[in-house]
Amino acid sequence: MNNWIELLHDFKSKKQPIALVTITKVLGSAPCKLASKMIVTKQKEIFGTIGGGKLEFQVIDEAVIAINENSIKEFSYTLGPAFEQCCGGKVELIIEPMNQTPELFLFGAGHIGVEICHILKDTPFNITLLDTRKNWKNQIDIDKSTTFSNINFELYKQHVNWGENCYVVIMTHDHKLDFEITALALYSKTKYIGLIGSKTKKNKFNNMLKNELNFEAGISPVHCPVGLNIGGHTPKEIAISIAAELLKVYYEK
Numbered sequence: 001m002n003n004w005i006e007l008l009h010d011f012k013s014k015k016q017p018i019a020l021v022t023i024t025k026v027l028g029s030a031p032c033k034l035a036s037k038m039i040v041t042k043q044k045e046i047f048g049t050i051g052g053g054k055l056e057f058q059v060i061d062e063a064v065i066a067i068n069e070n071s072i073k074e075f076s077y078t079l080g081p082a083f084e085q086c087c088g089g090k091v092e093l094i095i096e097p098m099n100q101t102p103e104l105f106l107f108g109a110g111h112i113g114v115e116i117c118h119i120l121k122d123t124p125f126n127i128t129l130l131d132t133r134k135n136w137k138n139q140i141d142i143d144k145s146t147t148f149s150n151i152n153f154e155l156y157k158q159h160v161n162w163g164e165n166c167y168v169v170i171m172t173h174d175h176k177l178d179f180e181i182t183a184l185a186l187y188s189k190t191k192y193i194g195l196i197g198s199k200t201k202k203n204k205f206n207n208m209l210k211n212e213l214n215f216e217a218g219i220s221p222v223h224c225p226v227g228l229n230i231g232g233h234t235p236k237e238i239a240i241s242i243a244a245e246l247l248k249v250y251y252e253k
Contacts, residue, residue: 194226
């Protein structure tokens, strides 16, 4: 596969999770060459080959697991009867999952939203801070690594990168907007949904989701109140608790 760099760039631009398989060692007789590469998608589409046959089928399955677990894997195979081959060579390879950067969307650029941006700088999260208020960016100070957006709610569905790497925290200036974003996040594929709110707000949203939108699970998939219960009531302390919960979910602790 001579165009693997271009293919990786294309998948990265589309933010599509893939795995890159590379043959790192070949000993004896084997149907693949050193440095052979193959790209595998979650749907088991392949680009390139590492030699075909039963070995390639098994590696494709392992690549999908690597994508789902977002972990690098190394394997060593002896090409004998188990792979319906008699060449007897040995193959070593590495599987590298890519494009798994977690996307964090913070809805509401108030004190807490801005503090979360500061706290999570230089962490794995790719952060987008959204606020529908006009000229609001001029009221806040955020690092250039954070993307700011003032698009309207009607554009959230197509502009937010919903998916298994999508993390959402909802804390806007408007309870109605909070509810609409919560409903949208629940009906979209989302890794994590956090919502700032009191018990009263949580119960109200729960009833609305069940009775008005026929969402049987109600508010249960949502972290509300958002953040770990570590104490503190200032915007910075609340932001720390939310950031801690996001990292806890990301690292599966």
